[in-house]
Amino acid sequence: MITKDRVVTILKLALPLTVGLASSFIMVFVDLAMVGVLGTAALAAIGLAGFSYTLILAFVIGVAPAVQGVVSRREGEESEEPKCLPLNAGLLLVLMIGVPLTLFCYLLTPSYFALISSDPLVTSEGVPYLRALFLSLVAVGVGEAFRGHWAGMSKTKVYMLNILFMNSLNILFNYMFIFGNFGAPALGTLGAGVASTMSVFIGALAYFIVTFVHFRTEGFLSIKPARELVVRIFNVGLPESIREALFSLGYVVFYWLVGKIGTLELAATNVLIRVALVMSLFPLALGMASATLVSGALGKGDVAAANEWGWDSGKVGIVWITLLGLPLFLFPEWFLSLFLTDPAAVAVAIVPLQITGALTGVTSLIFIFAYTLVSLGDGKRVLIVSFTTQWMFFLPAVWVIGPYLNYGLLEIWLVQTVYALIATVLMTMLWCDGRWKEIKL
Structure with a gap:
């Protein structure tokens, strides 16, 4: 039976992470709103570029759960090794x-942009913006390594405060470099890319300063990590990087398939997916909290406690996220009307949104168990479940139900729901079989 103290422990870790993740998600809409003033070509350009950037980011963000898992495991073991060795290994990998x-x-x-866009104006706007974003790849990876370190140390507020700081800078720099305020040049879409890259680099610098202040005697940047540790971090993080890339690419294919049915359905799907993404932020944060608590318990040699922390995080997710999804189930038209102006688009999205609201608590187990398992070194099996359910079941089924048989959005969303439930069951089975208990980090 889960106790109040255990719920409080989980939430103390998860809530700052949720705030940080939500802040980053909101910034996407802020960027869209500010660039949208420049016209449809600029808006289309940053949309295409932003997704392309997300795909490439997948190759560096896997370092976060890898570093977190090793750090929290060493904390549980009360290891006498310098605490920053896993972080140093993660930073080295990011550079490599x-x-x-x-x-x-x-x-x-x-x-690349000439291939994905047939409009020369969109290409001319998108190329400098995407190039500016690519210059931030290393800084983003560095930030992910630090996030893993601080989360592994159970100090998730550091991540939250740094993300809020970076996003505040991004708003200021957008205002300066997009429109040419405060004496800065008016760079348009390029200015949005410059703003994002500058804010990420300053955020990475802030991480360096804070970490140096707190861990300068724990080997931070002063002790070279052993080759075995670097390889271990790489092996833990690689499956997650591959999974993120394939998952993102899969949803591009999904959008393409829905677009073949009709523009109305595509618009409604876009809103439904964005709502689902918002609802996934808290379970993802719970997965990060679970990873710290489970790895720490394993470090202490308490396998039973580790198993219990995982299940307790799942219980918190089911209850709390079901409550968060309840308004979507009860008032779907009101939520949809915030984003959709076409009554026909609202009408086709009502039942799919209700399904999402009703089941979002149960399907939150995907995110909670997946992140925990990845941080424990069981990412290969998580990758297999993610790939097979999405690419071998979900996408082929959407093609059959949609473009081939010409059914509508409701039927496609039922396929999406079955896919989510199957993935939930399989991910939970990975947790239940307990192989993760034997993995050494």
Whole structure:
């Protein structure tokens, strides 16, 4: 039976993470609103560029759960090793992967954009913006390594405060460089990319300063991590990077398939997916909290406690997120009307939104158990479940139900619901079989 104290412990870790994740999500809409003033070509350009950037980011963000898992495991073991060795290994990996990836992507951006956009105006707006974003790859990876370190140390407020700081800077820099305020040049869409990159680099610098102040005697940047540790961090994080890339690419295919049914359905789907993304922020934060608590318990050799922390995080997710989803179930038209002006689009999205609201608590287990398992070194099996359910069931089924049989959005959303439930069951089974208990970090 889960106790109040255990709920409080989980929430103390998860709530700052939720605020940080939500802040980053909101910034996407702020960027869209500010660039939208420049016209539809600029808006289309940053939309295409933003998604392309997200795909590439997948290659560096896997470092976060890897560093977090090792740090929290060492904390549980009360290891006498310098606390920053896993962080140093993560930072080294980010440099090894991020620097050549940045150069490669920067040089290929013009050719790539010409392939994904047939409008020369969109291309001319998108290329400099995307190039500016690619220059921030290393800084983003560095930030992810620090996030993993501080979350592993159970200090999630550091991540929250740094994200809020960066996003505040991003708003200021957008105002300066998009429109040419405070004496800055008016760079348009390029200014939005410059603003994002500058804010990320300053945020990374803030992480360096804070970490140096608190951990300068714990080997931060002063002790070279052993090759075995670097390889371990890489092996833990790689499956998650691949999974993120394939998952994002899968939803591009999903949008493409829905677009073949009709523009109305595509508009409604866009809103439904964005709502689902918002609802996934808290369970993702719970997964991060669970990873710290489970890894710490395993470090102490208390396997039973580790198992219990995972289940307790899942229980918190089911209850709290079901309550958050209840308004979506009860008042779907009101929520949809905030984003959709076409009554026909609202009408086709009502039942799918109600389904999302009703089941979002149960399906939150996907995010909670997946992140926990990845941080414990069980990412390969998480990758297998994610790939097979999305690419071998969900996307083929959407094609059959949608473009082939010409059914509507409700039927497609039922397929999406079945996909989510199957993935939930399989991810929970991975947790139940307990193989993660034997993995050494």
